[in-house]
Amino acid sequence: MRNRKKLLFLFLLFLLLILQGCYRAPMEEPYRVKEIESLIKRAKVASEKGNFKMALSLYEEALKKSRIIQDDNSTVVILLSLSRIYTSLDKIDYAKKFLSSAEELSKKTYLPEGLSEEIIFEKARIGFLLNENSEALLHKLIYSESPYMRIKSLNLLARFKMREGANEEAEELLNKALSMNNEISKIEQANTLRLLGELNTKKNKNKALIYLLRALSIDKELALPEKIALDMEILARLYRDMEDKEKAKDYFLRAFEIWKCLEREENQIRIMRELEIL
Amino acid sequence: MEIKQKDPRFIFLRGKIVIFIIVALAGALAFLYFAGKQRGLFTKTENFYCVVSKATGVYTGMSIRLSGFKIGRVQNMELMDNGFVRITLSVEDKHTKWFREGTVAILTKEGFIGESYIEILPGQGALIKPNQTIKFFRQSGIEExxxxxxxxxxxxxxxxxxxxxxxxxxxxxxxxxxxxxxxxxxxxxxxxxxxxxxxxxxxxxxxxxxxxxxxxxxxxxxxxxxxxxxxxxxxxxxxxxxxxxxxxxxxxxxxxxxxxxxxxxxxxxxxxxxxxxxxxxxxxxxxxxxxxxxx
Incomplete structure (x- = not known):
């Protein structure tokens, strides 16, 4: 009996030694991982400040390094971020290229659920911008475990529906997103309200006005100039339809000033045309 | 008078022996060829050098890896006149492209008690020609x-x-x-x-x-x-x-x-x-x- 215990102990020790021997140190070099993380952080800050040129160069540097150490997770994060920057810069072809690389890599490696969902969402979003039918991608995401992902997928799906003219379905989705969004994401809350405002511009102008003013107040709170300009443009159109030309003009001019500061010529021209008609 | 072999087992015995020897020789040659190929005897290699003050932990035949893949082995170690040790790294020809300015060799281990090997961290500069010296570092082990x-x-x-x-x-x-x-x-x-x-x-x-x-x-x-x-x-x-x-x-x-x-x-x-x-x-x-x- 005693010998059996000794034998068992020796066997376990032997097993432990084998396990220890089989352990492979991770291929990543810690200092390189830190370097990549720091580059990604700097790129994110630069992008948030609107310095896309700097953000692109930092992300590209991080991409080279993450590929050397075969850090697939970081590589996907960088590719996705690059795709998003190019979308903001209206270079959708580049954005698509980076997104498809991220997608390819995601098939070969294990990624956290959140990151895989972000890839799908981005695919749907680019599809929306290119007028492609990528609506089906969102049907899985609206049941995501992450409430934030659920809300933004509902909003994007509502935009698809609005484009198709299925306004009732869109309103249902937006109301669902609004009820779900209890301080989860203020940006998405403002997006939902803006979309609800847009939906109601024809059928119930007063309701639309309430939604849009709420969206504007949230965007002002968040200090997001692009969103504020968007809200103001939609509000101006609503006032124009309500035949309150003064307010319409005022909001158009304020939106024009913001687009001018952001150097968005296309948007400035659009408002100028609206003002000429007014 | 010629003795005629009547036992069927001994008919064409010479031919059988010749065929057996040829097959055995071919087998032995094939074995030698594959074993040699496996050991990299037919792979073209290039040498790079590292000069260190102490070569403890490094041995001839030690594997050289890049991102976890074996790309060569330590071919030789010699004590120089100034007391330093020159380590010869024999690297497969197709992998010499990773040796650029800024490349370093790090003596490391798989885990804390695993096998030691030399990890190559590629540099960003111009290509290094063979027979040149690269920097060598030692990663801290559990003792250090x-x-x-x-x-x-x-x-x-x-x-x-x-x-x-x-x-x-x-x-x-x-x-x-x-x-x-x-x-x-x-x-x-x-x-x-x-x-x-x-x-x-x-x-x-x-x-x-x-x-x-x-x-x-x-x-x-x-x-x-x-x-x-x-x-x-x-x-x-x-x-x-x-x-x-x-x-x-x-x-x-x-x-x-x-x-x-x-x-x-x-x-x-x-x-x-x-x-x-x-x-x-x-x-x-x-x-x-x-x-x-x-x-």
Whole structure:
């Protein structure tokens, strides 16, 4: 009996030694991982400040390094971020290229659920911008475990529906997103309200006005100039339809000033045309 | 007279032997070829060198890896006239493209008790031609980390010991400060008692003060004088107390701060150790945020 215990102990020790021997140190070099993380952080800050040129160069540097150490997770994060920057810069072809690389890599490696969902969402979003039918991608995401992902997928799906003219379905989705969004994401809350405002511009102008003013107040709170300009443009159109030309003009001019500061010529021209008609 | 072989087993015996020998030779050659190929005997290689002061842990035949893949082996080690050791790294020709300016070789291990190997970290500069020397580093093993930690821990212990000795020294600043604080408290109690007595006196003497105005004025003057003295005494005591505590407190705070910094460093080192680092949740990097209404 005693010998059996000794034998068992020796066997376990032997097993432990084998396990220890089989352990492979991770291929990543810690200092390189830190370097990549720091580059990604700097790129994110630069992008948030609107310095896309700097953000692109930092992300590209991080991409080279993450590929050397075969850090697939970081590589996907960088590719996705690059795709998003190019979308903001209206270079959708580049954005698509980076997104498809991220997608390819995601098939070969294990990624956290959140990151895989972000890839799908981005695919749907680019599809929306290119007028492609990528609506089906969102049907899985609206049941995501992450409430934030659920809300933004509902909003994007509502935009698809609005484009198709299925306004009732869109309103249902937006109301669902609004009820779900209890301080989860203020940006998405403002997006939902803006979309609800847009939906109601024809059928119930007063309701639309309430939604849009709420969206504007949230965007002002968040200090997001692009969103504020968007809200103001939609509000101006609503006032124009309500035949309150003064307010319409005022909001158009304020939106024009913001687009001018952001150097968005296309948007400035659009408002100028609206003002000429007014 | 020729003896005719009638046993069927011996018919064409010579031919059979020749075929057997040919097959055996072909088999042996194929075996030698594949074994040689496996060992990289037919692979074209190029040499790179590393010069180190100590070659402990490096041995001939040790594998050279890049991102986990074997790209060569240590071919030779020789002691040079200046006491340094020259290690010859034999690298497969197709992998020489990774050897660029800034490339370093690191002697590392698979885990803490696993096999040692040389990891190549490629540089970013121009290509290095074969037969040139690259830098060589040694990754800290468990022994080095333990030795490093030992040094740090003993330094901290030394610091703590010094602090305790400093606090315990009978003629030291802290003991003196405590003694002074005790004195101040005693004086304060005495002063309060005096004040109480004075107040009691005032209470007792008020009727007579009212009766005898002259005496009252004199007594009041005396009282004011004594109060002034007490106030002066209190001022001096407070200044003394402030000076002492200010000096000692700064010292104590500085020492505590240093000890905390040392402890922080130790914790960081421990966090980096396997398997502890495996249990620490890694900071998750996230892509840029994109919302549903960006455009």
């Amino acid at each position: 980390i333990a030795a490093e930690l030992k040094g740090e821990i003993s330094e901290i212990l030394k610091g703590i010991k010094e602090t305790i000795n400093y606090v315990n020294e009978p003629q030291g600043d802290i003991k003196k400060s405590i003694h002074n604080i005790e004195k101040i408290s005693r004086n304060l109690i005495e002063t309060t008692n005096k004040l109480n007595l004075l107040l009691e006196d005032m209470k007792d003497k008020t009727p007579s003060i009212l009766a005898k105005s002259e005496n009252t004025i004199e007594e009041l003057t005396e009282l004011i004088k004594s109060l002034q003295n007490v106030a002066k005494q209190l001022n001096a005591l407070t200044t003394n107390f402030n000076e002492i505590t200010k000096k000692d407190l700064t010292l104590i705070i500085e020492q505590t701060k240093r000890s905390m910094e040392d402890l922080d460093e130790i914790l960081k080192s421990i966090k980096g150790l396997w398997p502890i680092r495996e249990g620490i949740k890694k900071h998750e990097i996230k892509p840029l945020e994109a919302d549903s209404y960006e455009k």
